[in-house]
Amino acid sequence: MLKMICLTAALGLALGSTATAADLTFDGRTARADTAADGGFRLQSVGQTVAIAAQPMRSRTDSVLFDALFALAQQEMDADRVDAIRDPAFNQGNPVPCDCFQTGERWPYVWTRDVSFAADLALARLDPQRTRQSLQFKLSPARDGHTPGLFVAQDTGSGGSWPISSDRVVWFLAARHLQDDPAFAEQTWQALQATLAQDRAAVFDARIGLYRGETSFLDWREQTYPDWTRQDVRFIGDSFALSTNVLHYQALRLAEQLARARGDARASQYAGWAAALATQIDARFWRDDAGMYMSYIGEAAHPVPYAKYDLLALSLGVLADVFPADRARRALAAYPAVEGGSPVVWPQEAQQPIYHNRAVWPFVSAYSLRAARRLDDAARIQREIASLMRGSALAGSNMENYEMRSLSVHVDEGALSGPVVNSPRQLWSVAGYLSMVLEGVFGVEADGTVAPKLPTALVPQLFGTRRSIELDDGQRRYILTRPRTLDGDLLVAKKIVRRGNTVTVHLVAQAAAGSAEPRPVASGSATAYAPATPAAPTPTARGTAWSIPIPTNHVLWRDGRAVTAASPLLLSDDGYQHCLSFTRREGALESLHSPTTCIGPQQRLRGSTTWNWTATKATRVRVRLRYDNPNGPINTGVTAAVKQLVVQCPGQPAQRASVVMPHSVGPQDSTAAEFDLPKGRCRFALEDGFNMSALAHFATYNGGKGGRDGALNQATVSALLIAPIAATDGDAR
Incomplete structure (x- = not known):
């Protein structure tokens, strides 16, 4: 009970009490929303006024700001609907006809991962036809005229794209929602067969049991990988990323499902591949000393653990059910939170500018919210809803990203300034906000099920003195009625009554067994930053052995395992190649690995x-x-x-x-x-x-x-x- 009261008090300070529910104040900045005569809203944030027209879907709560921001997200989704797309690197910058969703105000093109994550979050349910057309733009045959198959395009990227980047299978995360269209379902099946076969041959490591390639979405290498990958991405193509492997798992499960529906004998093969992959994901990415799943691990030659964690990978893994329940809860609770919400990576790199490093990305916060709902984590649900509202309100748009402490769209710190790149009405941010309202607050899932999991900490803001709040999606009205007592930290459905097009959900408070306050870390503290990456080991040949000096506070790793030894370490030449790296320890924190040095015959x-x-x-x-x-x-x-x-x-x-x-x-x-x-x-x-x-x-x-x-x-x-x-x-x- 005490915990619930503290959360409520904290939320009141951040989002405004019931008396000022139209206001939001954070980091010394205030946003305010008012209703307009035409049924729309007017949002006043830092130095700007945004007119918001009345929208097809409406929420009715005690917070004018909440209702206005929901309308703003719809308005921005509509602005991202285009009949042509363009990018300077394609078609000489000339328009390409496409009734699609563009990526954002500054990115008037369709990119595979952006549109796919946005579709999975909300677009597939809200505009299935345009979402299908956007996804179809990313399907392609080979241009030689004789290579069979239909493939998902991996966009331009690190080292010349696929298979250094290999997360194009995110396309299937979106496509799974749109299988009611027979023609698109057949395209999905054709693309699954060809793309999965190609990836199995090119990026699957049978000995490690994982798919190689870059972290999904985190594709500015030195922001999250060691700085020595700046000019050499070979390591990234050889290493294994949690997010990319979870996406392959999801694609394999979809392939199994579609194969069974078609009576295709490969269904059991896809199922076996998926099950084996899930086992390896849990075994290889779990780091017990941190209580979290690592963002990536080293290559097969040197499969070392990396002290880098990312929120998207963790959330995707929770949602795919590839983690055991106890580890999933522990990992989400252990993932740190800062003043502005949940940063997309942890820990931060002190010498990198703000982009993925030191940043909150709304679409990732929306996935974290989904994962928190899956695990009944009331504290994380509340934190992500608050973060999404703050960012959108203070910026006056659903921006691509924000600095993690202040949720500013730009912070001036000289060479470290950032976010380096940003865009208003970023498509996956818009979709993330819509997902937050539909699922995160009202509990309305894409399949029509209704399962609210609303933190009691949000009751003062959303209900005020109201008995109920409601969502009208243009087809149905969803009414949430509050209970008389709030003697728990999570409101869930006690009874659901359906009458015509109205669904009334009577809520009841309960203790959320999976809830734990996210580990708070001050963004400017030393505990937010990883130690500097050390230099590579420098072995010296001494007869039939190698002498390896180990500097103070360094850990030597050999063939993927830590070595406990005094300095210098003597390693006998056994006729095999062995690979070495260092990490640096500072208190409880560990650096990323040094470049790898291999010794032995070659x-x-x-x-x-x-x-x-x-x-x-x-x-x-x-x-x-x-x-x-x-x-x-x-x-x-x-x-x-x-x-x-x-x-x-x-x-x-x-x-x-x-x-x-x-x-x-x-x-x-x-x-x-x-x-x-x-x-x-x-x-x-x-x-x-x-x-x-x-x-x-x-x-x-x-x-x-x-x-x-x-x-x-x-x-x-x-x-x-x-x-x-x-x-x-x-x-x-």
């Missing part, structure tokens, strides 16, 4: 397409290519070179694996492939693969190579690097 075989190598005994080997790919900048493009490495050994069928050579700054190493070889001579050959420039979708791309001038999947290969490795290192567990 042979360099000169050549560009074929190589011969003789094994003196049966062994597992790790193989990389030495290459140069100058076909685009590190941060964008569609020309990551993707090849198939084929190994033919005596008495064995050919083995195949994909290797990726992302855009580079001079010569560097490719992603790795591993093979089990018998004794004797084996032949390695490089064959062509498939990258995003092969899709017809990119035929109008003019922002770099691989577009208007034709597909491009090339890199200059100078050598094959081959190293024997211990057969048990990193095996799936």
Whole structure:
């Protein structure tokens, strides 16, 4: 009871008491809403007045501000409806006809992950036809005319796009809501088969049991990955991200569902893949000392844990039910909160500007709200609703992102100023706000079920002295009636009465077993920032051993595991390659990993397409290519070179694996492939693969190579690097 009173008091200070429910004050700034004669609203925030027209859906609460912000989100959704899209990197910047949703005021195009997350949050239920058309814009056949299949396009991105970035399967998170249209359902099924098969071949690591590739949405590498990835994204393409793996899990479950509906025998295969993936997600990303799931882990050669956590990945995992219930509750409760809400990553990087780092993103807050509802976490529900309202009200728009302490759209800190990029009426922010009202407050799900989980802390703001509040979505009225007593921290449905188009939900207060106050951290405190990333280990050969000095407060990691040893550590040369890195410890905080240093035997075989190598005994080997790919900048493009490495050994069928050579700054190493070889001579050959420039979708791309001038999947290969490795290192567990 005391906890509920404290939360209510805190909310009253932030959002206004019932006497001033039209006002919101936060960080010394105030927003106020008034009703207008035409049934709309007028929002006055910092230095601006926003006129809000009457909208098809209306909420009626004791808070004029709440009702006005709901109308504002609808108005901004309508403004994002367009009949043509444009981007300077496509079609020479000329309009492309498309009855679509554009990404935001500053981003008048359709991007795969943006529209997909927005559709999953709210757009698929509110405007299914336009949402389908937006999603269809991101489907593409190959442009060579003979490669079969329909594929989801991975947008331009790190190192030349897919498969360094491999979260395009988020498209299926949205498409699953729109299967009532037969033509679109067939397109979804075709795209699932081709895209999943391609990803299984190119980014799935059978030994680790996970899909490789960049974190979903967190695609400005040094904002969340170590700074040494700024000019070398090979590690990102070799590593494993929680969010991207959860999205693959969801795509596999949809494939299972659609295959069963069609009587396709592959349903059991998809189900098996999904179940195995869920097991590995829980086993490999859980970090017990932090009580959270890590945002990403290292590559198969060195699968180290990383002390980086992200709210979208955590929320997606909760919603996909891939985490055990006790760990899910513990992880969401352990995820820190700051003054402005829940930051999208934790901890922050002191030398990075504000963007993903030190920021709140409304669409991620909306997913966190969904996850909190799934776990009956009243405190997190309340915090996310408050954060979404504050950001929208004070900015006068549903912005792309905010600085995490003040929820400002820009903070001037010299080189660290930010958010570096921002846009009003950002589509997924708009969708997140709509989701917050429909689901987060009124409990109305996309399938028509009604299951409110409303924190009692919100009663003074939303009900005031009213007996009920209501939502009119244009087809039905949903009325929530408050209970006489508020002797719990969560209001849930006691009885639901349906009469005609009116649904009345009688609420009752209960204690929320999963509720825990989010771990508060002052945004400017030392505990909000990770220690600086250390330099790489510097082994020195000493006869048949390696001497490795370990600096004070550093932890040495070998082949994915921490090593407890005095400095210097002596490692015997056992004939296998071993990989090393450092992290730095400062109190309870741990840095990101240093660059990786590998020791042990490695042979360099000169050549560009074929190589011969003789094994003196049966062994597992790790193989990389030495290459140069100058076909685009590190941060964008569609020309990551993707090849198939084929190994033919005596008495064995050919083995195949994909290797990726992302855009580079001079010569560097490719992603790795591993093979089990018998004794004797084996032949390695490089064959062509498939990258995003092969899709017809990119035929109008003019922002770099691989577009208007034709597909491009090339890199200059100078050598094959081959190293024997211990057969048990990193095996799936």
